[in-house]
Amino acid sequence: MPDVELSDDGQIVTLISGSGTRTRFHAIWLRDNAWDPETRSAGNGQRLIALRDIPPDLRIDRARIAGSTLTLDFQPEIKSIDYNVDWLLAHGYDNGPGREAGWLAPGTETWDSGLMSAIPLADFNRATADGGVLRNWLSQLRRYGFGKMTGGPVEREALLKIAALFGYVRETNYGRYFEVRTEVNPTNLAYTGLGLQAHTDNPYRDPVPTVQILYCLENSAEGGENMVVDGFAAALRLKAENPAWFDVLSKYCARFEYAGEKGVCLRARRPMIEVSADGELIGVRFNNRSTAAITDVPFDDMATYYAAYRRFGEIIDDPAMEVTFKLTPGECFLVDNTRVLHARKGYSGAGSRWLQGCYADKDGLLSTLASLETEIQEAAE
Incomplete structure (x- = not known):
């Protein structure tokens, strides 16, 4: 000692x-x-x-x-x-000089398309019955910010059972959950067959929903594959290429807005790349569809800001950064919506594609995981 x-x-x-x-x-x-x-x-x-x-x-x-x-x-x-x-x-805090902006919390692991062969995965029935299976899956969600679940019931509102494994649904103006399928006169482009650029959801909210669940009920349409991109990996790649571009996207706030339905006008002002006061990389907000006029960047920095914004988008769009998969009925995926961007390839009108989505919060997920880990530690002692 x-x-x-x-x-x-x-x-x-x-x-x-x-x-x-x-x-x-x-x-x-x-x-x-x-x-x-x-x-x-x-x-x-x-x-x-x-x-x-x-x-x-x-x-x-x-x-x-x-x-x-x-x-x-x-x-x-x-x-x-x-x-x-x-x-x-x-719990020591005698850590010497402060760290450079962009450091990651312990246990966080960035990834790119190489994760395709090792997607964090769990079976719904096993995770429901076995706390160890659930713990391991939640631990991977914490590490990677993304995971899939298979073997779920093919029934409406099944996604609520997924949320109940670790927390609670966060209700929004879209309801407790929402339908993701083609609509006539849609209130959101997600409800069309168009392809969608990788994005984080609801950047116009403050606080933003921190977990998103998308659950497949039907998927016989041609195309419509899902894609996910690690926003932390993209931000750190930008930093490695040009530190000034990382700094400008983390220094100044973008503005986001949604007013696509009657009685709703949501606005938020946050950086596209968010770091804490001591430099930890804690969030990414990127959603071209919902970005309002950016007015919080000084004139002398606006050209640099847009150059950084363009390059950040190019990195996010790089196929080398993405993990792609096609859900089958009874499968779902979860993302840490403060970190992982998701996208969808376009799909044809033939066949059908029906997903349900909902939001939850990461504090519930982390609380459930911490409780399960504590149980294991206490049993070992």
């Missing part, structure tokens, strides 16, 4: 590994993240105190390690608190 070092002023605790790696923690952070019964509820893990309850002149006057437990004595509270060393190291 590591050794421990306390600064002279009692404000910094340093864990020192056997190899000499030093991981520092501030006294205020340690006190705020205590797990003693007076600080955290044993039932739900929520804090029982606010930051105002911690003395502003807080300090640590003693630190020692015994086995896997670090014990700290806090003043002026006159309070001794135990910490699990492994938990501290897993």
